[in-house]
Amino acid sequence: MKKILLSAPIIFFLLTLGFLYRGLENDPKHLPSALIGKNIPTFELRTLDAENVLTQEQLLGQPFLLNVWATWCYACRIEHPMLVELSKRGVKIIGLNYKDKESLAGDWLDDKGDPYIFSIFDPDGKLGFDLGVYGAPETYLVDAYGIIMHKRVGVLDERIWQNEFKDKYYALENAIK
Amino acid sequence: MIAEIGQISLILALCTCVLMLITPILYTQFQNGIWLRLSRPLAVNHLLLILTSFICLTVCFLIDDFSVRYVAQNSNTLLPLVYKVSAVWGAHEGSLLLWMLVLGGWTAGVAFLGSKISAKFRSHMLSVLAIISLGFLLFLIFTSNPFERILPIAPEEGGDLNPLLQDFGLIIHPPLLYMGYVGLAVPFAFAIAVLISGTMEKEYIAWCRPWINIAWAFLTAGITLGSWWAYYELGWGGWWFWDPVENASLMPWLIATALMHSSSVTEKKGTIVTWTILLSIAAFSLSLLGTFLVRSGVLTSVHAFATDPERGVFLLVMLALFVGGSLFLFAFKGHKLASNQNANGWTRELLLVINNMLLVSMTIIVLIGTLYPLVSDILNLGKISVGPPYFDFFFVPTTVALAIFMGMSASSRWSTSNLSESMKRVILPLVICLISSIFVVFAIEAFSRNYSFSWSALITFIAVLWIFLTLIEDIHLKLRTKMVGVIKNKSFLGMTVAHCGLAILILGVGLSSAYSTQEDLRMKPGSSTYISGYRFNFRELNEIEGPNYSASQGVFDIYVGDNLRGSVAPEKRRYFSGRDVMTEAGIRTNLLKDIYISLGEPINNNEWSVRLYVKPMVRFIWIGGFLIAVGGIIASFNRRKS
Numbered sequence: 001m002k003k004i005l006l007s008a009p010i011i012f013f014l015l016t017l018g019f020l021y022r023g024l025e026n027d028p029k030h031l032p033s034a035l036i037g038k039n040i041p042t043f044e045l046r047t048l049d050a051e052n053v054l055t056q057e058q059l060l061g062q063p064f065l066l067n068v069w070a071t072w073c074y075a076c077r078i079e080h081p082m083l084v085e086l087s088k089r090g091v092k093i094i095g096l097n098y099k100d101k102e103s104l105a106g107d108w109l110d111d112k113g114d115p116y117i118f119s120i121f122d123p124d125g126k127l128g129f130d131l132g133v134y135g136a137p138e139t140y141l142v143d144a145y146g147i148i149m150h151k152r153v154g155v156l157d158e159r160i161w162q163n164e165f166k167d168k169y170y171a172l173e174n175a176i177k
Numbered sequence: 178m179i180a181e182i183g184q185i186s187l188i189l190a191l192c193t194c195v196l197m198l199i200t201p202i203l204y205t206q207f208q209n210g211i212w213l214r215l216s217r218p219l220a221v222n223h224l225l226l227i228l229t230s231f232i233c234l235t236v237c238f239l240i241d242d243f244s245v246r247y248v249a250q251n252s253n254t255l256l257p258l259v260y261k262v263s264a265v266w267g268a269h270e271g272s273l274l275l276w277m278l279v280l281g282g283w284t285a286g287v288a289f290l291g292s293k294i295s296a297k298f299r300s301h302m303l304s305v306l307a308i309i310s311l312g313f314l315l316f317l318i319f320t321s322n323p324f325e326r327i328l329p330i331a332p333e334e335g336g337d338l339n340p341l342l343q344d345f346g347l348i349i350h351p352p353l354l355y356m357g358y359v360g361l362a363v364p365f366a367f368a369i370a371v372l373i374s375g376t377m378e379k380e381y382i383a384w385c386r387p388w389i390n391i392a393w394a395f396l397t398a399g400i401t402l403g404s405w406w407a408y409y410e411l412g413w414g415g416w417w418f419w420d421p422v423e424n425a426s427l428m429p430w431l432i433a434t435a436l437m438h439s440s441s442v443t444e445k446k447g448t449i450v451t452w453t454i455l456l457s458i459a460a461f462s463l464s465l466l467g468t469f470l471v472r473s474g475v476l477t478s479v480h481a482f483a484t485d486p487e488r489g490v491f492l493l494v495m496l497a498l499f500v501g502g503s504l505f506l507f508a509f510k511g512h513k514l515a516s517n518q519n520a521n522g523w524t525r526e527l528l529l530v531i532n533n534m535l536l537v538s539m540t541i542i543v544l545i546g547t548l549y550p551l552v553s554d555i556l557n558l559g560k561i562s563v564g565p566p567y568f569d570f571f572f573v574p575t576t577v578a579l580a581i582f583m584g585m586s587a588s589s590r591w592s593t594s595n596l597s598e599s600m601k602r603v604i605l606p607l608v609i610c611l612i613s614s615i616f617v618v619f620a621i622e623a624f625s626r627n628y629s630f631s632w633s634a635l636i637t638f639i640a641v642l643w644i645f646l647t648l649i650e651d652i653h654l655k656l657r658t659k660m661v662g663v664i665k666n667k668s669f670l671g672m673t674v675a676h677c678g679l680a681i682l683i684l685g686v687g688l689s690s691a692y693s694t695q696e697d698l699r700m701k702p703g704s705s706t707y708i709s710g711y712r713f714n715f716r717e718l719n720e721i722e723g724p725n726y727s728a729s730q731g732v733f734d735i736y737v738g739d740n741l742r743g744s745v746a747p748e749k750r751r752y753f754s755g756r757d758v759m760t761e762a763g764i765r766t767n768l769l770k771d772i773y774i775s776l777g778e779p780i781n782n783n784e785w786s787v788r789l790y791v792k793p794m795v796r797f798i799w800i801g802g803f804l805i806a807v808g809g810i811i812a813s814f815n816r817r818k819s
Contacts, residue, residue, distance in 0.1 A: 006511040009455060010504035013462075016548070017497055020469065023551045072564045077413065084778070099564075111697045111777045111786045 039146050040066070041130035048097055048105055048119045056146060063149075063172035064092040065165070066140040067116070067156070068128060071104040073136035079155040080112050086161065087115035091169065095119030098128045098136050141165055143172045180245050180324040183233030187324075190226035190281075191314045193219055197307035201300045213296040216303045220288035223310065224281035231278045234323055235265050244331030247271060247323045253335040255725040255753065256343075263348040264338045269472065270323035272351055276468075277317065279352070279359045280310055287363060293384045298370050305366035312495045320488045340726070340752045340759045346406030350399060354426060357396025358464045361429055363388040364436065365461035365503070368454045372506045375513040382444045382453070387813035389440060389457075390671075393433045394809030400426050401802030409762055414695065414773055414790045416798055419568045424547045425467030428540050432460040435536035437809075438529045441668075445591060446526055447517040452533070454514065458507060462500040463540070469496050470547070523596035528586040535579050542571045580640040580683065583676060584647035602654070606646035614638035621692075627709045627791075628692050637687025644680040648673055668815040675808025682801025688794040697777070701784045702731075709791040711772065712736040716744070718783070726752045728761070731776050731785065735765060747776045771795045 042056050067083060069076045087093055095116035097105045102121060109119070122128055131140070141150040150168055152160060197219045204212040234247075238261045243249040251264045251271075266275040284306045291299040317323075367385045371377045403426070408416045417423065436456040443453040469492045546567055588602040618635045621628050652673075655664055663669055694709040705714045714734040721730050728750040735742045745763030752759065762775040770793045777786030 002512050003508070006451070007508040009459075010501065010508050013500055013504050017493070017501065019548065019552050019555055020493055020496070022555045081778075107697045110699070111788060113778045113780070113786075 036148055036151060038148060040140075040142055040148060041127065043120075043122075043127045043130070045120050045122055045127060048095075048102060048109070048121045050118070054118075054120060059094065059142070060146050061144055062092060062176060063141070063143045063169060064094050064117070065169070066094050066096055066142050068096045068098050068131075068133050068136050068138040068140075069119075070098045070100040070136045071108045072100065073098075075155050076137045077112075079137050079157070080115070082155075082157055082161070083115040084113045092117055096127060096131075096133075097121050098133060099123060099125045139165075141168055141172075144176045179233050179236050179240075180242065180326065183230040183237075184322070184324040186226045186230040186233065187314060187318055190223055190230070190277075191311065191318070193223040193226060194307045194311040194314060197223065198304050198311060201297070201304050204297070204300065210296070213300045216300045217288045220285045220303060223307075224278075224285040227274075227278050227281040231265070231274055234271060234274060235262060237324075238262065238265055241335070242331075243333070243335045244326050244328070245323075246325045246327045249327060249332050249335045251336065251338050253337055253725075256338060257724055259348065260338055260343050263342075266351050267338050267342050267347065270317070270321045272355075273313065273317050273321055274323055275351060276355050276359060277310065277313055279355045280306070280313070280362060283360055283363055284310065287366070287388075291384075294381055298374060298381070301370035301373055302363075302366040305369045306362060309362055309366075309499065312499065316488070316491050316495065320491050337725070337752060340750065343725075344406065344410055346402060346410060350402045350406055353395055353402060354399030357392050357394075357399050357433075358426070358429065358467070360388070360392025360395055361433060361461040361464050363392065364457040368457035369503055369506065371454060371514070372503075372510045375510060377443075377450050377454075377514055379444065379447060382440060386437075386440050386444060387815070389433065389437055390809045390813035393430070393437055394806040394813070396426070396430050396433060397802060397806040397809060400430060401799050401806065404802070405799045408795075409764055411760070414762075414775070414788065414792070416795065419546070419565050421547050422467075422471050424543050425463075425470050428543050428547075429460050429463040429467060431536050431540040431543070432456055432463055435533045435540075436460055438532050438536075442526050442529050448526060449530065450514045450516045451511050454511065455507060456533075458500075458503045462496075462503070465496050465499060469493060523589065523599055524593065525586055525589040525591045528582055528589050531582050532579065532586070535575055535582070539572065539575050542568070542575070576683065577636060577640055580644055580680075583679070584643045587647040587651040587676075602650060603647060606643065606650050610639055610642035610646050614642055627694070631691040633687055634691040637684060637691065640687075641680045641684045644676060644683075648676060666815065668812050671808045671810070671812025671815070673808070674811055675805045678801045678804025678806075678808055680801070681797050681804060685794050685797030685799075685801055689792050689798070692794070693790060693792045696789045698787050698789065699780055699784050700787045706789070708789055710737065711742075711791065713774075713789060715785075715787070718785070721748070723750065726750045726759075729776065729779075731763075731774075731787070733763065733774055735772060745772065745774050747774045749776045766796060768796055769793060 040056050040059065044053050044055050046053050065086075069079075083093055093116050095118070097119045100121075100123065102123070105119070105121070109116075120127065125133070137155060139152045139156045140148050143149055149172065150164060152164060156165070197216060200212045200216050200219070204210075237245045237248050238252050239258075241248070241252065241254055247268070247270050251268050252261055256264065264271070266272045284303065287299065287302055287306065291302070294302075364385055367381075367388075371381070400423075403423070404416045407418070408414070436453065439449055439453045439456055442448055443450055469489075472488055472492055584606070585599065585603065588599050614635055617638055618630060621634070622630045652664060655661070696706070696708050698706055700706065700715045702715050702718050705712055707713075712735070714736065716732045716734050719730045719732065721728050728748040730746050730748045732744055732746050734744050743765050745765045747763030748761040750759045750761055760775050762773055764774075765772045770791065773790040773792060775788045777788060779785050
């Protein structure tokens with residue numbers, strides 16, 4: 001009996017180790033989304049500070065970045081100035097306010113500037129779940145027909161914008177002109 | 178040339194490790210004491226070689242040798258001198274070198290301060306420390322070499338040290354934290370040596386306890402400082418964010434706290450020996466896990482360290498070997514360790530075991546919260562993020578329970594079980610604490626227009642007063658029964674200081690969260706606003722120049738009625754190299770209350786978003802933290818009767 005008890009730590013550790021190993025393979029920052037090349041999931045949610053219900057239909061017509069953010073998200077604070085900068089450059093960004101409180105989210109945008117055309121309010125994480133959000137922040141590139149073209153987990157900075165998003169975004173924008 | 182000397186020193190240190198590692202084997206083979214005596218000079222050699230390497234890297238920074246890649250990435254000619262030195266440990270490679278330096282120091286310490294333990298036992302411990310050092314030196318040399326050159330053409334100018342890190346906090350935060358993290362390698366090595374020998378002498382655990390205390394005290398100080406630094410440097414007004422990297426330091430701290438308490442039981446009563454050994458292994462294992470989580474990029478964190486899959490795999494292999502190996506050893510040899518029978522009933526041992534259960538539960542809560550996103554992702558249970566609400570939900574009740582049992586333990590005795598006596602002793606403190614807490618909370622509501630009744634404040638007052646009053650009752654009883662000797666005992670003194678520190682910490686956490694006011698506003702120069710009894714006047718906006726940045730600086734005057742109480746000047750800094758913008762919060766403080774202002778973004782027409790906080794008692798969090806660390810240091814100077 002005592003021997004079994006003494007073996008418990010090693011068994012627990014090996015289990016953890018297995019997860020850590022798998023975690024290493026699925027490095028979240030490079031995790032390819034199963035949704036790439038597919039339509040954004042259907043949803044019925046309202047936007048922050050507005051009562052009207054929004055569906056995926058209303059996102060269509062132009063390419064945009066879909067940025068998952070929340071006020072509890074520590075890294076989003078770091079990312080935010082970059083989003084503000086991008087919106088100044090004319091990049092269209094739609095926010096997905098993920099598992100957040102509306103009042104806090106409103107304060108956040110008043111405080112830091114609002115780079116979003118609008119933010120979808122997703123307090124229960126429904127759309128986030130369907131999108132396969134790992135953790136905020138995440139950024140998706142979506143084309144004019146609502147098809148997800150690219151996904152990035154983690155902070156979007158100038159380098160990542162230049163390397164992963166910029167060319168694709170402007171190509172999509174030119175395509176609809 | 179200097180970089181090459183540093184590189185060669187590292188390789189020589191690696192060779193020393195191999196020798197240190199095999200001395201016990203050679204001793205067993207040849208039965209010649211010379212092999213055991215060799216371990217001391219080897220440990221010194223090991224330390225000096227790593228120190229040389231560390232100094233070489235520092236010199237590379239001081240002379241702006243941008244042909245060294247690490248220097249070019251983290252420093253430039255404009256960087257103030259003091260930050261050139263602290264930049265040595267400002268990024269992955271250099272911080273690992275610091276890690277190694279600290280390990281070298283602890284190893285040399287064990288080699289020379291180990292006179293109470295047998296030479297053979299010491300050489301086993303040194304051998305374990307050498308394996309750890311070997312693993313990390315290989316990691317350093319093969320995946321994270323700080324001395325790598327950029328050849329053939331070196332850049333003219335370097336990048337910059339992350340502006341977040343250009344601060345006094347960074348100069349001492351990592352060294353303190355590493356002293357703690359790595360110091361836990363000593364009880365780890367101790368546990369392995371005990372498992373190998375199959376017995377634990379009472380003198381040995383008595384010898385080990387100060388090491389645990391000191392490592393724990395450094396860890397406490399490091400975490401406290403990190404929290405303070407995050408508070409004034411990040412500009413978000415918070416002091417703890419449940420970020421994976423913070424959690425990585427909290428887990429070994431919680432286990433080390435449990436270990437301090439369990440080792441006292443093991444020393445005094447010779448019980449729970451196996452448990453103490455397990456905690457010793459667990460504490461350092463969690464240090465290693467923390468290193469892995471932070472350095473491998475498995476979890477997303479704001480502490481944006483470079484991630485590299487090769488490093489992750491290397492670290493995971495090390496983690497598997499060290500932790501897996503020691504836990505296997507524990508599973509196979511643990512039953513050999515003899516324990517005395519536990520005394521039954523309401524004894525101090527029992528209370529300390531409860532303390533251990535609570536601390537281990539807290540660790541598991543943090544571990545689950547940190548790893549859950551990873552696990553649920555892999556098991557396809559859905560992608561779930563864990564945030565502060567989860568941690569708060571579990572930590573508040575466990576902390577309150579911890580405080581309750583802490584008070585009970587002050588009135589308990591070793592071995593003798595007498596519940597009714599303990600209960601009699603705590604009745605008076607309990608009654609005083611309940612009545613005065615209720616009185617204070619309602620008095621605050623009645624006499625201050627700014628604060629309303631708060632349940633969390635009430636619970637905080639009860640918990641804090643309970644800890645203080647039971648301590649006072651215990652000291653009073655000891656004075657009355659002429660047990661002055663116990664009070665003069667450094668172990669008792671250290672415990673008292675640390676417990677008071679925890680009470681003050683709880684007071685700070687509880688009251689600052691209950692009574693803080695926060696406003697996010699648009700303000701322009703000349704405008705005023707009223708918050709929590711203060712009038713804030715945004716007097717002017719200046720453009721100022723620092724050594725390697727320019728900044729917008731807002732000057733705010735703080736009034737109570739018409740009396741000027743002071744000014745603060747938060748800044749928004751733009752660093753020349755890179756395009757980083759940093760917020761420098763303006764803080765005005767007295768002991769009881771912080772006024773905290775940070776500048777947000779310029780909005781339009783001279784208007785800025787401004788965040789104003791009035792945070793009562795927030796200083797108590799760090800004062801409490803440092804007192805806890807001081808308590809640990811005091812207790813480690815306890816002289817034991819031999």
